[in-house]
Amino acid sequence: MPSDLIVSTPEGLYCPPGDFYIDAWRPVARCVVTHAHADHARRGCGAYLAHRDSAGTLRARLGNDIALQTLAYGEAIDHRGVRLSLHPAGHVLGSAQVRLEHGGEVWVASGDYKLDADGTCPPFEPLRCHTFITESTFALPIYRWPAPAQLSADINAWWQANAAVGRPSVVYAYAFGKAQRILHGVDAGTGPIVVHGAVESLNAVYRAAGVALPPTVRVQDGPLSKADLARALVVAPPSAAGSPWLRRFGAHSDAFASGWMQVRGARRRRGVDRGFVMSDHADWPGLQRAIAATGAEHVVVTHGQTATLVRWLQESGLNARVFATEYGQEDDEMPAGTASDAQDPPGPGATPDGAAA
Numbered sequence: 001m002p003s004d005l006i007v008s009t010p011e012g013l014y015c016p017p018g019d020f021y022i023d024a025w026r027p028v029a030r031c032v033v034t035h036a037h038a039d040h041a042r043r044g045c046g047a048y049l050a051h052r053d054s055a056g057t058l059r060a061r062l063g064n065d066i067a068l069q070t071l072a073y074g075e076a077i078d079h080r081g082v083r084l085s086l087h088p089a090g091h092v093l094g095s096a097q098v099r100l101e102h103g104g105e106v107w108v109a110s111g112d113y114k115l116d117a118d119g120t121c122p123p124f125e126p127l128r129c130h131t132f133i134t135e136s137t138f139a140l141p142i143y144r145w146p147a148p149a150q151l152s153a154d155i156n157a158w159w160q161a162n163a164a165v166g167r168p169s170v171v172y173a174y175a176f177g178k179a180q181r182i183l184h185g186v187d188a189g190t191g192p193i194v195v196h197g198a199v200e201s202l203n204a205v206y207r208a209a210g211v212a213l214p215p216t217v218r219v220q221d222g223p224l225s226k227a228d229l230a231r232a233l234v235v236a237p238p239s240a241a242g243s244p245w246l247r248r249f250g251a252h253s254d255a256f257a258s259g260w261m262q263v264r265g266a267r268r269r270r271g272v273d274r275g276f277v278m279s280d281h282a283d284w285p286g287l288q289r290a291i292a293a294t295g296a297e298h299v300v301v302t303h304g305q306t307a308t309l310v311r312w313l314q315e316s317g318l319n320a321r322v323f324a325t326e327y328g329q330e331d332d333e334m335p336a337g338t339a340s341d342a343q344d345p346p347g348p349g350a351t352p353d354g355a356a357a
Contacts (some may be wrong), residue, residue, distance in 0.1 A: 003105065003258070005017070005082075005100055005102055005105055005131070005234045006022065006090065006100070006105075006107055006109060006131075006133065006300075007019065007065075007109040008323040008324065008325070008333040009021075009235065011024050011025070011026040011027070011028050012024035012025050012026065012325075013133070013138075013225070013323065013325070014107060014324075015082060015100060016081050016109050017080060017081060017102050017103075018081075018082035018084070018100070018102070018322070019080060020032060020049075020079065021045075021096055022109050022111075022215060023033065023040040023041070023111065023327070024042060024045060025039075025326040025327075026042070026044075026323075027042070027044030027045055027046075028045050028046070028047075029046040029047065029086050030045070030046065030047050030156045031045040031047070031048050031049070031050070032048075032049045032050070032084070032098055033048055033050040033054065033058065033095070033097065033229030034050075034089065034095060034096050034098060034109070034110075034111025034112070035050075035054060035089065035091055035092055035094055035095035035111055035112065036050070036054045036057035036058050036061060036092075036094060036176070036204075036296055037092070037112070037176065037177075037314055038061070039064065039326070040111060040112070040327060041058055042056075043062050043063070044059075045066075046067065046070070047067040047068075048062075048067065048068045048069070048072070049069045049071065049084075049095070050064055050069075050070055050071075050086075050094065051070060051071060051072070051073065051086050051094045051095070051096045052070035052071065052072060052094070053094035053121075053209045053312060054070070054092075054093070054094030054095075054096075055068060056204075056205040056208060056209075057093070057094065057202070057205050060201070060205075063170060064272060067202070067203070071085070071086050071121065072086075072148055073086055073087055073088055073096070074086075074087065074246075074283075075127045075337075078301045079187070081102060082100055082101070082102045083100070083101040083102070083156040084086050084098065084099070084100055085098075085099045086098060086099070086128075087099055087125045087127055088121070088122035088123060088124060088125045089110060089111055089112065089113040089114075089224075090113055090114050090115060090116075090117065090121060090122065090123045090124035091111065091112045091113050091114060091121070091209065091280050091281070092120075092121060092177035093110060093120060093121045093177075093180070093205065093206055093209055093264065093282055094121070094178060094209075095112065095113070095121060095174070096111065096314070097099045097109065097110045097111060097113065097125070097127060097274065098111070098280060099127055099129070103285050105130050105131070106127075106128070106130050106131075107129060107130065107131045107132075107133070108129040108132050108133065108294065109133040109136070109325075110132065110133060110134050110135065110290070112135050112137070112280065112281055112285060113135070113281070113290065114145075114280055114281055114282045114283075114352065115286040115289060115290060116145065116147065116148055116280055116286070117148070118148045118184070118185075119148070119181075119184050119185070119211075119212075120177075120181050120184050120206065120211050120333070120337050121211075124290065126290065127294060127296060128294060128295050128297060129294050129295070129296050130297065131296055131297075131298040131300065132291060132296035132298070132299050132300070132325070133299075133300040133301075134214065134287065134290065134291060134295040134299060134300070134301055134302070134309070135281065135282070135301075135302055135303055136287065136301050136302065136303065136306050136308070136309040137259075137279075137281040137282075137303065137304035137305070138279060138281050138282065138283055138287075138304065138305070139257055139283065139287055139304055139305035139306075139309035139312075140283050140284060140305050140308055141283060142262060142284070143259060143262050143264070143279075143283045144262070144283050144284060144285060145259070145262075145277060145278070145283045145286050146277055146284075148181075149185075151185070151277070151278055152185030152186065154170070154276060155182060155185065155186060155189070155255075155276060156185075156186055156187045158253075158255065158274055159186065159187075159190050159233050160187075160190050162229040162252075162253045163190050163191050163230070166228065166230040166231075166263075167251065167253050168229055168231075168232045168233075168234055168249045168252040168253070169232070169233045169234065169252065169253055169254075170234040170236065170246065170249060170253070170254040170255070171233070171234070171235055171236075171254070171255045171256070171257055171276070172236055172237065172238045172240070172241060172254065172255070172272070173235060173236075173237070173238075173256075173257040173259065173278070174237065174238070174258045174280075175198040175199045175202050175237045176197070176202050176322050177280045178207045178257050178258075178278055178280060179195070179199045179202065179203075179204065180202065180211065180213060180236075181234060181278065181280075182235055182257060182278075183195075183203070183213045183214060183216065184211065184212065184213060186214065186233060188214035188215065188302060190231065190233070191228070191232050191233060192217060192228050192229075192231065192232045192312055193214055193215065193216045193217070193232070193233050193235065193352075194216070194217055194218070194219060194224070194229075194232050194233070194234045194235070195216045195217070195218060195236070195239050195290075196218075196234075196235065196237055196245065196282060196336075197218055198222075198236075198237050198239075199216075199235050199237065200216060200218055203216060204348035211302060216235075219245075229249060229250070232249070234249060234255065235255065235284075235322050236251070239258070241254075241263050241356050243357060249260055253273045254273055254274070255272055255273060255274035255275065255276055255277070256272045256274075256275050257276040257278040258276075258277075258278060258311070259277065259278065259279030259283075261275030261276060261278070262276045263275050266302045269285075280310060287309065288312075288348035291313070291318075296318070297318060297319060297321070297322075298318070298319045299313050299318050299320045299321075300320075300321055300322070300323050301313070301321070301322050301323070302322070302323050302327060303325050303327040303329075306322045307322075310322055337350045
């Protein structure tokens with residue numbers, strides 16, 4: 001086993017020679033953040049380093065006054081003899097893998113990632129390394145995602161069918177990442193697109209980064225006619241279900257976008273009309289391809305189906321082990337009735353999804 005360039009501590013993943021943490025879940029002096037989801041970006045650190053496209057979301061979530069240094073993808077810095085660079089993870093806007101090089105060893109901490117390009121962030125970049133730290137959220141053979149183009153076609157067909165009979169289409173999706181993926185792929189000619197405030201605040205961050213999204217409106221921005229509402233696509237976080245905000249759309253068809261929709265019965269437990277299989281995490285084949293592409297002989301597995309993935313890796317001849325972490329899944333990436341094991345409480349004026357309504 002190579003010397004450990006990253007170790008697991010009570011505060012989070014720690015790089016001893018560099019004296020910094022990666023996605024720390026306790027306040028620390030120096031923290032590298034792979035992306036701005038609540039379970040990977042926590043408040044209270046003395047200084048943060050992240051990709052430049054994460055800056056807007058991190059400041060909105062953690063405070064405008066945080067000490068934040070940003071890097072472009074592939075830009076390298078040296079810190080206490082450790083060469084550090086960030087590379088696309090394909091998870092959400094600004095998501096990054098952290099590549100560390102020290103003493104002839106290369107380690108990559110991937111954070112959360114997926115392999116299929118979706119047009120809302122740069123696609124995953126395989127990095128050759130000696131040791132690869134991977135998530136395992138959906139590390140079971142049953143999890144296999146549809147191609148992004150097919151997913152968009154299915155959502156468009158569902159929306160068009162509802163609009164044809166005068167019924168609004170409400171799709172629940174996590175406000176940061178999935179909502180923008182849905183918007184990027186829909187046919188805006190079908191009708192108006194109404195979004196929850198939590199979604200629109202993140203849309204602004206994506207548009208500022210140059211991501212193409214169709215025009216969207218909030219209901220409070222101006223009255224929509226009954227005819228417009230009857231043809232509308234409504235994109236909202238899961239926390240909006242059953243809320244007074246939702247009741248203004250009257251009788252509607254609803255859907256839920258999540259990787260858990262792959263599982264029989266998940267849609268029934270959510271109580272929605274339609275389930276769309278969509279995740280910002282790698283599916284089972286994606287995890288296999290990503291790990292193989294690194295050429296790593298040593299693999300460290302974190303949050304998710306760790307036992308299954310470690311066993312598969314060991315049977316494939318790799319040296320695999322587990323880092324116990326406090327990373328969880330976003331609210332909508334958990335089956336109904338299951339609490340996330342690591343949720344960051346929203347700040348003042350924020351929704352449960354971590355964005356201002």
